[in-house]
Amino acid sequence: MKSFLGFLVLIAVLIPSFGQTQTEEKPAVGGTVIGSGFQPIPALIPKPFVATPDAGPAAEELATVLGSDLYNSDYFEMLDASSYPAYNGQIKLSDYKTSRAKYVALLKLELEGTQVNVEARFYDVQSEQLVVGKVYKWDRKFVRHIAHRFGDEILYRLWGVKGIFTSKLAFSSDRSGNRDVWLMDYDGFNQTQVTKSKNINLSPDLSPDGKQVVYTTYSAEQAATGQLLIVYNIYDGKKSTLYSQGTLNSAPAWSPDGNRVAFTSNVKGNAEIYLINKDGSNLQQVTFNRAIDTSPAWNPKTGQIAFTSDRSGNPMIYIMNEDGTNEQRLTYVGEYNESASWSPDGRMLAYVSRSGINFDIYVVDMASNVVTRLTQNEGSNENPCWSPDSRHIAFASNRTGKYQIWTMLFDGTKLRQLTRDGNNTSASWAPGE
């Protein structure tokens, strides 16, 4: 009996404490999400304050590039600043509270010889809290770079994302007379020739750190009939032959860790996919099929490799583990699908599908298998590649006549043409510093 009473007492003590434990909530910031999607945030860049009269052009360039960056990111809706007071060096956020702007960027510039001194602030208008403030004292010629750096900082402080404003694209261009590898900023500025030779240099792929490029070239010794792979250090000029056996060595693609390269080779007769260490060691064949297997693309998250194979009769996109196991067919619609490119977050895969004589770009959501067509009736659109933030796609299109590099958002909007000289194809996108 005593033990039974003791049990009841124990229950009586425990029940309230259980109840208290269940109902007591840890302090936390509260909020509600309704799944309405993301809407770009209104932002304003008033005319910058110019502390020295000769800094006017640099100020205009800084504000223009920063505004363009924020707009291109699709995180911001940039408002027309002409109807609001210019920044005069005195921080008075009440001037902008009548606008729709959620955020305002206040920029001050002065020139000291060839050096530009920039004070850049980014404010939440309503709370008047400074989200981020930076001081840059750089050479005048780096004003665009200052804007890119500050833009990247804004995105990081607001959403924790690494912006693409300092990222680089490599591409193949014939503008110099020969087909060479070129490099440019994400917005098409600073287009610079990387290789210059009498050989054809094709299919450049930037390493994940953006410091190396691997590409296909034709060796003089093999009388333009043999392809070989070159790894080139962009910033110190070291060049090495990665692989030269066989007559076909194409479509190189860096592994996500930057230590290996996947490529197509016919070294054993048929075109198969191989892996090789970046120092040329440890060649490993990963596809074994009588059909043509080509165009490998790594999934940065899972290490899987997507590739093109005509084993079903027509070229289609397949997926396999990096050791060649677990091959699965991904696309069934269309007569000719190729050029797979995995988004850096691993969620989406872009590829091209031929309709008539032209190719168009499609994206498949890997979780839902929903396929979305991004281009249509605008020439041939080829070689898609994802931006480092998985929100943009670069591609080559001949919609204006010659092939040029374009970019668009992952939903097909915000088209921008980056190149205009010669034919430009095979873009590869890597993060900046």
Add this chain to the structure above:
Amino acid sequence: MSAQSIAVAQPRDSFPFMLVMSISAHVVAILFALVAPYILPKRTPSEFGGPGGSGGLKVVGVIDFGKGKPGKPATTPKTEEEPAPARQIAKVNKQEEPEDLKSKLTLPEEKPKKKDEPTAKSTLNQKERKNDGEFGTGKDTRKESGQSGTDGKGFGIKTAGAGNGPGGAFGTGGTPFPFPWYVENVLSKIELNWVKPYVQETTPQEYYCVVYFVITRAGQVRDVKVERGSGIPSLDLSAESAIQSSTPFPPLPNQWLEPDLAFRVNFTYTR
């Protein structure tokens, strides 16, 4: 007379001995003062700025503070970290050298020049001192906003909100979280990444699911858990996935002294 004998002959309380000792001590002190900034560890802004006094205050701004000269309190704005070392596209070989590469690809020097260090004359600095949050100076420059203090760490205002805005904003320690823009951006990023599931049930028309999680200072997430399920597993899973997919979140504001920030987000699914 040898120097040694003189030294021995001098009593320790004599005037010459005391004079020598005094001069020596001063020399040592001056030398120490000169080299101290270079040998002592640099202090971080938080070491200079206290957590503030009473709560109920409003932060109106903060700036990243620079390293300044060694040993100097970081009261001046921080110069942006310089980018990678000066680099340019290399030559393939002399014959293949593209023209004008240096001017196109060279980036700024890695190490800032001494003259690049921020100065007290900066209008940015003066402005921050006058009107804005001066984190790192030991002063409490925050403005009153009419709310009572809590534990001395509070930066003040509670962010209040309705609808899909931030609600009662408190950190894990119960400290009011005064940065409404941060909360809004966390919620907007979750909105961006929430993939609503297909729900077959016909009634009711709305489902609710509450997810608790903690954001660390660097924006990483831990302790994600569904506190109140909707009754539909796919919906609960999608809400949890939205948090994971949104990681990393923005880093916590520099002025927020707590190591993390807890969130409790209500996912509302309307048919």
